[in-house]
């Protein structure tokens with residue numbers, strides 16, 4: 001069972017940078033690396049799901065209305081979703097802006 005973020009403390013990387021616990025990225029707040037964040041224009045979204053498919057961090061999930069929403073706790077701000085969105089419904093803005 002994966003540990004929760006609060007249970008993980010500082011430790012040295014394994015020799016050779018071997019990841020001994022595959023899938024452990026969900027235990028870390030990787031979203032605090034970003035300087036940009038994706039903002040969705042719901043008027044332009046056609047619910048195609050390409051943002052979900054292309055996001056390398058699997059940060060997107062659909063909400064109850066069928067819009068794909070990025071979880072900013074994990075989003076690293078790479079902008080791939082904005083690049084791949086066919087209707088340009090996603091805009092990357094500085095982290096402090098809405």
Ligand code: SF4
Pocket residue numbers: 040044045046047048049050051052068084085086087088089090
């Ligand atoms: S890729 Fe763009 S149009 Fe498609 S679901 Fe995501 S935001 Fe909507």
Ligand code: SF4
Pocket residue numbers: 037038054055056057058059060070074075076077078079080081082
């Ligand atoms: S900016 Fe990058 S990490 Fe964040 S939701 Fe878009 S594709 Fe995923």
